[in-house]
Amino acid sequence: MTELLNSLFGPFYGNMIGLLLSATQWTIYLSLAAFIGGGLLGLMLTVLKISPLKPLRWFATAYIWLFQSIPLLMLLFLLGLGIPVFFQIDVPAWLAAGTALTLFTSAYMSEVWRGALESIPQGQWEAGKAVGLTFIQNLWWIIAPQALRIATPSTVGFMIQVIKGTSMAYIIDYNDLMRWGKKIANSQLDGAEPFIVFPIVALIYFCLCFPLSLWSKHLEKKMVLT
Amino acid sequence: MSKWYDDFQVLKDIDLSVAFGERIVICGPSGSGKSTLIRCLNHLEEHQKGSITVNDISLSPGMKNPEKVRREVGMVFQSFNLFPHLTILENCMLPQQRALKRTKAEAREIGMRFLERVKIPEQSDKYPRQLSGGQQQRVAIARALCMEPKIMLFDEPTSALDPEMVSEVLDTMIELAESGMTMLCVTHEMGFARKVADRVIFMDAGKIVESSDPEAFFSNPQHPRTKEFLGQIL
Amino acid sequence: MFDFRFYEIWRSEEFISALLSGAFNSFWLSAVGGMLGFCFGLMLAISQDKTVFWGVRYTARSYIEIVRNTPFIVQLFFVAFGLPLLFDYQWSFFASALLAITLNFSAYFAEIVRSGIDTIDKGQLEAAKSLCFSKRQTLFDIILPQALVKVYPSLTSQFVFLFLTTGLVSEISVEDLTWAGRFISDRNFRDFEVFIVLTVIYILLAWLFKLILQGIKRLAFPWSVNK
Numbered sequence A: 001m002t003e004l005l006n007s008l009f010g011p012f013y014g015n016m017i018g019l020l021l022s023a024t025q026w027t028i029y030l031s032l033a034a035f036i037g038g039g040l041l042g043l044m045l046t047v048l049k050i051s052p053l054k055p056l057r058w059f060a061t062a063y064i065w066l067f068q069s070i071p072l073l074m075l076l077f078l079l080g081l082g083i084p085v086f087f088q089i090d091v092p093a094w095l096a097a098g099t100a101l102t103l104f105t106s107a108y109m110s111e112v113w114r115g116a117l118e119s120i121p122q123g124q125w126e127a128g129k130a131v132g133l134t135f136i137q138n139l140w141w142i143i144a145p146q147a148l149r150i151a152t153p154s155t156v157g158f159m160i161q162v163i164k165g166t167s168m169a170y171i172i173d174y175n176d177l178m179r180w181g182k183k184i185a186n187s188q189l190d191g192a193e194p195f196i197v198f199p200i201v202a203l204i205y206f207c208l209c210f211p212l213s214l215w216s217k218h219l220e221k222k223m224v225l226t
Numbered sequence B: 001m002s003k004w005y006d007d008f009q010v011l012k013d014i015d016l017s018v019a020f021g022e023r024i025v026i027c028g029p030s031g032s033g034k035s036t037l038i039r040c041l042n043h044l045e046e047h048q049k050g051s052i053t054v055n056d057i058s059l060s061p062g063m064k065n066p067e068k069v070r071r072e073v074g075m076v077f078q079s080f081n082l083f084p085h086l087t088i089l090e091n092c093m094l095p096q097q098r099a100l101k102r103t104k105a106e107a108r109e110i111g112m113r114f115l116e117r118v119k120i121p122e123q124s125d126k127y128p129r130q131l132s133g134g135q136q137q138r139v140a141i142a143r144a145l146c147m148e149p150k151i152m153l154f155d156e157p158t159s160a161l162d163p164e165m166v167s168e169v170l171d172t173m174i175e176l177a178e179s180g181m182t183m184l185c186v187t188h189e190m191g192f193a194r195k196v197a198d199r200v201i202f203m204d205a206g207k208i209v210e211s212s213d214p215e216a217f218f219s220n221p222q223h224p225r226t227k228e229f230l231g232q233i234l
Numbered sequence C: 001m002f003d004f005r006f007y008e009i010w011r012s013e014e015f016i017s018a019l020l021s022g023a024f025n026s027f028w029l030s031a032v033g034g035m036l037g038f039c040f041g042l043m044l045a046i047s048q049d050k051t052v053f054w055g056v057r058y059t060a061r062s063y064i065e066i067v068r069n070t071p072f073i074v075q076l077f078f079v080a081f082g083l084p085l086l087f088d089y090q091w092s093f094f095a096s097a098l099l100a101i102t103l104n105f106s107a108y109f110a111e112i113v114r115s116g117i118d119t120i121d122k123g124q125l126e127a128a129k130s131l132c133f134s135k136r137q138t139l140f141d142i143i144l145p146q147a148l149v150k151v152y153p154s155l156t157s158q159f160v161f162l163f164l165t166t167g168l169v170s171e172i173s174v175e176d177l178t179w180a181g182r183f184i185s186d187r188n189f190r191d192f193e194v195f196i197v198l199t200v201i202y203i204l205l206a207w208l209f210k211l212i213l214q215g216i217k218r219l220a221f222p223w224s225v226n227k
């Protein structure tokens, strides 16, 4: 890999790009963790939000409101700097960043999914009830499959938000693509000026996000057609 | 005149001439090309073969300034197409100010005049969605008249309306017909056709299959498709 | 059990004035950036029309995709550290922040406005045509007012979402609300309390923005408000 990069871009840029690409894996891990964690948590919240029990619904509503209102940056500061100082404990950057992004993702995802569920006509719920399905069975077998189709484009679209969101994690010293980009741009080396490094960093983010963006648009078109 | 959508021929060798002051009703089954025909007359659609001449202006595919024709031709749509963000009066004023460069005061005066003519001057400050369908369609007629066209085209002006509102729009149209306006109406309101039409045209599959005065048209249709159609509709 | 010491923030006049001026700066950076971004976004949205020269159209499209698919912080650093070197002229970080915010917001707004334009009923265009509106008049008198009202809720929530990311400008030493928070927590070591207070202020500002945007809607589009 290093050899290939070196032969393509010369030793200097080959090295730089190699460093950035290997930092990119941490961006990807964090994105995946946040997306999976946030997805699962968001799923639970969605169920709570439409459950027949009032206190559960309230809890979900408050949670979603809270984590949609808190700026992601503040969430990172609170978890990465605030909590360690306050409780005198050590929180590794990956844990703080992962948790912050998970909370952020879960709130937005559950909002998307609730919207999709609510767009399913009431008659579908009643049809399920009529044949004797419980709330959970009804949700799982009748409603969710239909809602899933509606929600996939936005879900895929939100993955882009998550990836872009991970770029803030460098603030609490998470060693991702952004942090390495900044380090290299600060190195004062000839050829590693900010106007060269940041476009390369941007390009790498773009390569992660743009396919998702195309995919999301494609899904949306397909959904409109059917 | 002929027209194609890709390789589907919608209009087949249409040959029609309309005199000044003539009132024509066009009817026919769905998909027969009625809308397409009258939309060609103000260049909302382009024809591909033959020629169309409106008030000595000839229309051609890809013509540069269709506005010249559209100034002479007013159009009323099935779905009203009022501008929802403008009041009734503004709906009537804005086109005059923009296309005819009339001043605001002039446009207001003329707008009110035509709103009175369609009998809804008191609604002039409301927005379209606050009006009933029949009222909206009358506003649409007034809006078109404000441009002082020489010819009026109507594309099923009453078929999106609740039955009880149809007559108020038809009355407006009858009044307009009696004032001597040249009109081409696509409509299935046979009562209206009988009352004001000079000629009734029946279209089927992109062709004019029958064209006669209303008396003959209703009492003695020539073409079997016309008979069948009249049998369904009456 | 918990030893919250919020008073460590209030006890210093310096801290309070840092918070206030930070909040003020955050507010107006977003407000001005939002307005400029809206104007630029409108132009981008309009230039997506099929009738526009393809070179312009594709440039605008690429711009929108690039901005929407890269993080704001990278754009900010490029504008703040890269551009001055390229142009060999150092402008203030405040100007960089404003520029980056404007460029960033505009792409998101453009995409939303574009989607609004696409949903305008074809009948509206036909009516405008048959009433002899020119293309330009149709766009400004008929299409845009309706499209903007349709997407107003999306524009509002997008703006608020973007506002919540502007704390990143503190990374280029712009003295915004987040910068004030770091300034204070560096001195009183009460990070947790400071960021809780900051969060509350951000939420209040977001709420204020929503209120103002509601008001603007009433003024600009009176017909869209139910009577």
Ligand SMILES: Nc1ncnc2c1ncn2[C@@H]1O[C@H](COP(=O)(O)OP(=O)(O)OP(=O)(O)O)[C@@H](O)[C@H]1O
Pocket: B005, B010, B028, B029, B030, B031, B032, B033, B034, B035, B036, B037
């Ligand atoms: N934009 C278009 N592209 C392709 N085909 C079209 C288009 N518009 C209309 N058509 C076809 O042209 C034919 C004539 O359409 P037109 O709207 O003129 O019919 P119509 O007589 O007005 O019918 P209706 O009573 O339903 O309004 C139809 O078969 C229709 O499917």
Ligand SMILES: [Mg+2]
Pocket: B034, B035, B036, B155, B156
């Ligand atoms: Mg029709």
